[in-house]
Amino acid sequence: MKNNSNAPTHLEHHVHIGEVPILSDSASPKIVLVGNPNVGKSVIFNYLSGIYVDVSNYPGTTVEVTKGKYLQYDVYDTPGIYGVSSFNDEERVARDIILEGDVIINIVDGVHMERDLFLTQQLIDMGKRLLVVINFWDEVNKHRIKIDIGKLEHFLGVPVITATAVKKEGLKTLEEKIQQARQGKQNRQLHSKLHIMLTIVGSQSEALLVLEGDEFISKNHGVAPLNERESVYIDRRNRVNYIVNQIIEDDSTRKHIYSLIGRWTVRTITGIPILIGILYLMFLFVGKLVAQDLVGFTETYLGNELWEVWIRSVVTGFIPATSLVAKILVGEFGVLTMSVTYLLFLLFPLVFAFYIALSLLEDSGYLPRLATMVDRSMIFIGLNGRAVIPLILGFGCVSMATITTRLLSTEREKTIATTILQFAIPCSAQLAVITALLVGAGFQALLIYTAVIFSVLVTIGTVLNKTLKGESSPLLIDLPPMRLPRINNVFQKTVVRTFSFMKEAAPWFFLGAGVIGTLEVTGLLKIWQQALAPLTVHWLKLPADASTAFVMGLVRRDFGAAGLYSLHLDPMQVVVALVTITLFVPCVTSMIIMYKERGWKKATLIWIGTWLNAFLIGGLVAHIIGIFKIL
């Protein structure tokens, strides 16, 4: 990291913020798209950059950054933010990219100018070359809002254009005007304050952030953050309110059908049926159509019957089938057989479907409303309403859900949500097997199972809430308008996300299969199974074979559950075995993701915790049922 002391003295010198390889690998001028959440940034980004984009995690964070190419420029899409500072990971990432940007395209929602222009004015105060795009112009007209563009340009001092990005209206003009982006007009008082700071810090953008008390930037320059955020914010807000009053005439009072739907989704009476309906549709699509029907075809037919048979015959053509290498490559856990089938024929369709559902929910504006509806019930387990999203997604796939814990605002909340996911939420694949087994064991068994798992979930949340330092952050979210998702955008987002997920997951699958295959051919897998047997037989009161299921459960959760299928268990044993396997360690994928997201210390703690907890609770259930002779 460069230090300010040896920086050149000319004023616009840039001090780089930490390690930013994604930004520094190119000398091309940078266009950065900036805006509040849900203002259509990604649509404009896709228009400018075409389909060849590069998604990667921003160094040191779990926030995704998308980079593309437009003419001679590098184009960056940033996470949606309401202001530039360091309130959360998204803001930190956006801030660093904005600081490096040569031209900023600021996209604002024409229906929410009062909120969005705050960020616009802040970007202007940072001294960035700016071009403002007022998006959703069709909605502005529909709502009969009159915006005086000429006056707005005059007040801001930067070019302003209007667009309806999803219909590609106004985007040609946008291309023509990129060259005209320029620095805008600042408040005079702020300007003089900035001048003083500028002599110390060297760049106007960073001078402003120091003035607004950004600790990170201040530390980088070896200066104390100033405590002027509040006064600067209030001045800026007053200026924005003044501008809005001057340029907007809004006399429509007409209620929009979408805003009515939005209200229904947060009210308990209508909100719960809507939630159930949405979950059911998601289950039909992801859980049934894709996870069962499509994957049934791709995994069994394309994977097991075509690919694995073919690759096995190719490999054994070169080396004998009984050799160790052949077993590791194309055996039961083969690197070329099992990993490829899992990756391409199981995970790929599931992930794709999952991302379609998620993108639809995101683009519709439903998720923040769901968070609002359930906010109160989440407080007991140390979370706020936002956490409902990863928890619900967990029933689809725990691994994916662990990734979405990113949207929680504090590390404390992320830890609680991850722990609950890894301990107590069965994924859809496992759920299918569990349901089948429980139906066989009777209604009482179902009741005991559900009660035990639910109590564990609540207990874990409550205990973590009491023991982890700090407090949960109260909910404070802006509800975006409900909108009909655009298929194009949903599809494009899904393709990009699926591709980057597969790229990340693939090496781990090959590695995992290699390790398990090696364990098997060396006989270590057998020893492992035998070591676990006493615990299974005496403590859990299950047949000795059940330990095989637990070993399989290490690899994939549904494997573990499926392993119980062939065991001929009585109802009590079914409940005990299912409770244990549900609470048992998460599958390899979700474990790896947990290590990435939470760091090895926490992840190891959680992982060991699931072992102890699963066998403890499983055994307790076995003994309690035994004593009371319930089943």
Place this chain on the structure above:
Amino acid sequence: MSAKEMIQKSLRLRLFSLFDAKKGDTVKIVNLPVGLARSQFIRFGIMEGDIVKCLERLPGGTILIQKSRQEIAIGLQLAKNIIVTKH
């Protein structure tokens, strides 16, 4: 200001917390809590002196407010710390 004076003043101005606002009430924000939440409110466009409408009161105490076209959900703990008065 002593506690007694504060109570008298709040009675005179009919101050109450946003948490106690009723659905459909239009209230004026008198005081926002300090800290990051305050900065976030200012970014959203809500400051002391602004008039907002209480759109919904959810069973657990989460409050939904509206200012012009914007809707903001506020958790119980935060709503309790926002002082408002009837408009």
